[in-house]
Amino acid sequence: MDESDTGIYARALGEFGVVRIGIASRRVISLSIPEEPPDEATRGHPLLDQIERVLAGESDDFEDVPIALTVPTDHRAVLERVREVPYGETTDVATLTRTVPGLDSEEDEGVVRAALEANPVPILLPSHRVVDGPSALPAGLDRRLRELESSP
Template structure:
């Protein structure tokens, strides 16, 4: 992606009865959702949609090279950046994340902050909140389960 890449793009996801929709501004992904229907003004052609389609079909991809723009509170950013470090096929839990994120007091409000950050994740899949076993996910529950299953069988 380059800095001139801006728009909303959507494509069908095989086997999920959903579409994957991405929002891009200045060459950075700002949103990813899995609605039942795409926005009417969404374009259907983008290389990242092709990669996401391949991923949902079982092709391994970490998406670590995809530029993401996170406009979230600082404590949520710290949580989501740590979630982005959980490797493909592995999982973690909320308590472990709360202890691993610098600047979050795991003894006090850490788990609440982790759960809030996961639930508000603007770019699930790219920041793989489905890899947190006992936390909320910004993806629908059935999609999060399918992604964990897909990654564990790879």
């Protein structure tokens, strides 16, 4: 990505609906699944191509995608750990909680759940790999992404 990538980009991706990304200073700051593409969105962007390939079944962990997180520190720690869950693998909230530095109790599971639900860039930070956690994605899309990742 270069500096000209700053903006809002969106594309309809078949059964998955519209994927909308926001980019600032060459970093992804948001990803959402709106009902319709926003009027101000540009349709073409290499990251949308990359996401489209993943939704078609190609494996990609999006490790090369720069992300700018503007979230509370404890949420950042959770989401950074989620990014380390390997493609095709899953975890649960309790296990994830124990692996995040500074979190380890059942009470801390609330912090993990809040971070997953507020994930500003789902798919790129794969909260769908947390099987019993809330999702920032529309109902069923997290399950569909897990299915795609577990397919040979």
